[in-house]
Amino acid sequence: xxxxxxxxxxxxxxxxxxxxxxxxxxxxxxxxxxxxxxxxxxxxxxxxxxxxxxxxxxxxxxxxxxxxxxxxxxx
Numbered sequence: 647x648x649x650x651x652x653x654x655x656x657x658x659x660x661x662x663x664x665x666x667x668x669x670x671x672x673x674x675x676x677x678x679x680x681x682x683x684x685x686x687x688x689x690x691x692x693x694x695x696x697x698x699x700x701x702x703x704x705x706x707x708x709x710x711x712x713x714x715x716x717x718x719x720x721x
Contacts, residue, residue, distance in 0.1 A: 651717055656674070656699070656701045657677065659674065660674075661674055661675060661677065662674065663720075664720040665703070665717050665718065665719055666718050666720055667715050667716065667717045667718070668712075669707060669709035670707060670708065670709040670711055671706040672705060672706065673703055673704050673706050674702070674703050675703055675704050676701070676702040677700070678696065678697050678698065678699075678700055679696045679697065679702070680697060681696055
């Protein structure tokens with residue numbers, strides 16, 4: 647699923663950084679992704695943030711995330 651997160655500067659964190667949100671633990675696997683032809687974000691916004699701000703993560707420990715839950719960087 648997609649999450650919208652504010653307050654974390656992902657660009658300054660290395661791939662492999664882990665995050666926690668409640669019981670959920672995520673590990674960042676990629677920062678940025680090439681925008682493709684027909685990109686829905688680009689069609690709607692006139693710009694695509696994915697090459698600059700898109701972050702991908704794998705789930706290490708599953709659970710439920712709700713709107714308003716805090717995402718923290720694990721040390």
